[in-house]
Amino acid sequence: MLLEVDGLTKRFGGLSAVSGFSLGVEAGEIVGLIGPNGAGKTTVFHLLSGFHAPTAGAIRFKGVSVVGARPHEICRRGLARTFQIVQPFVNLTALENVMVGAFNRTDDPAAARARAGELLEFVGLGARRDTPARALTLPDRKRLEMARGLATGPELLLLDEVMSGLNPTEIEAIIGLIRRIHAHGIALLIIEHVMRAIMALSQRIVVLHHGEKIAEGRPADVARDARVIEAYLGAEP
Amino acid sequence: MAAEVAGGLALGLLLVAPPFLPPYFLEILISVMLFGYLGAAWNILGGYAGQFSFGHAAYFGIGAYTSTLLFLRLGVTPWLGMLAGGALAAAFGLLAGYLSFRYGLRGPYFSLVTLAFAEMLRVVAVNTKAVGSSLGLVIPSREAAPIDFVFGGKLPYYYVILAMTLGAVWITRRLERSKLGYALRAIRENEDAAEASGVDALGMKLRAMALSSFLTALGGTFYAQYFAYIDPSITFGPAVSIQGLLQAIVGGAGTVLGPVVGAFVLTPVSELSRAMIRGRAGVDVMVYGLVLILVISFLPNGLMGWVRRRPAPGRS
Secondary structure, three states, rough: OOEEEEEEEEEEOOHHHHHHHEEEEOOOEEEEEEEEOOOOOOOOOHHOOOOOOOEEEEEEEEEEEOOOOHHHHHHHHOEEEEEOOOOOOOOEEEEHHHHHHOOOOOOOOHHHHHHHHHHHHOOOOHHHOOOEEOOOOOOHHHHHHHHHHHHHHOOEEEEEOOOOOOOHHHHHHHHHHHHHHHOOEEEEEOOOOOOOHHHHHOEEEEEEOOOOEEEEHHHHHHHHHHHHHHHHOOOOO | HHHHHHHHHHHHHHOOHHHHOOHHHHHHHHHHHHOOOOOOOOHHHHHHOOOOOOOOOOHHHHHHHHHHHHHHOOOOHHHHHHHHHHHHHHHHHHHHHHHHOOOOOHHHHHHHHHHHHHHHHHHHHOHHHOOOOOOOOOOOOOOEEEOOEEEOOOOHHHHHHHHHHHHHHHHHOOOHOOHHHHHHHHHOOHHHHHHHHHOOHHHHHHHHHHHHHHHHHHHHHHHHHHOOOOOOHHHOOHHHHHHHHHHHHHOOOOOOOOOHHHHHHHHHHHHHHHOOOOOOOHHHHHHHHHHHHHHHHOOOOOOHHHHHHHOOOOOO
């Protein structure tokens, strides 16, 4: 098991954002994490990537606990993430943005530059390499965010709504990109509201509601689950 | 290409012309270089890492006092005292930086804490008899002794500070292209995203702090040797801190040459307005202030940002 989460709980004051959440991700797997707004999905990502400390529970990555580790340490161990609201280094060029990630695996600027160039090509931003990130469009920024995450050399990549705000054509392109990332043997845990995409991509789907897991299984089964339908649409009167 | 030629020409002039300058201009040029140097030292932490220190006087003062005290009390040559001061300043910078960064002080809160550290040292120096209290320390005038960092005329001092400034520029250029340089700029742009990309923000900021405070302290020793007099309000006072950051911001923070370019613009403006407007106290400072306001309003990325229109170079 690449990632094992057990009884993960996060309380902010009196509010339980996540409670008793458990999850496993195998190497090379694609798992979808869905749930209505405010369900606690992004909080789960913040906990996994070290930006929040859990109130209780265990997180093991490659068999080693990452609870209490700082974000850069978790990234170094091979667990990288993107941000729901893209966070480019706006005054750096696209290439320099990705180089920052690539330095996670090398100290040599020439090697980091070469790796960053490859990854920009890989995500389809090759022509934008010398453009400052502030001048990139939203779809390009999403790709940049993914390239920077990939540059850190992850075994598991957490993608937080990389399709939000994109049009159907752009979404198709991102789906293709995610499949190509997966083809490189990288496991993915994906938060997404675009149902068509998450259903198509995921081998397994986990549904979060009010901070608790209410369903888990194959996409087709989850889509028929009564509790999931209720969570999204409300109970029938 | 044009930039390289212009740079080479400027460097040639800086090396060759000074012996033929009248003393007054030489003095101005020494001030330009000292301020450019302080700006370059500040720029590593403030410009690249984006951590705006208002308290670099702390390191300047530690440098000035350490070398001067070692010389006066123990007869240690200031050339060595300079390194001792640098090491002490770096240690103090690491302590101040650790206390600030570890507890998550960012932006203006960090700036205020650095100011407080410098003021604290100033008050300690004022109240400590052993370091001359508010009267300060005088390096007695005597024969020129290059081994003790004492020269006969102003010209050798000029070449010393020129070498220091060129050294600081060279270090900055190396830094900019290194892993540390990328990490610092990433932290400046977005610390959370930098951490998520594997950047040890605390460790990298502390490295920038140590380097920046070390270099600033060397400038303090130069000041002490050149003027042969230091006191707490000159060396630990806020004016020194402000001078360093002004050169960098006006010239272009986070650029290799920005601080030096800034010093070449600001120092002459300050000197000229003082020389030309006599008899009306304060008018020269107003002119200086006006130039600052104009630069900051119309060139938010400094003079280099305006020349380049692209703040972060990175071509290989």
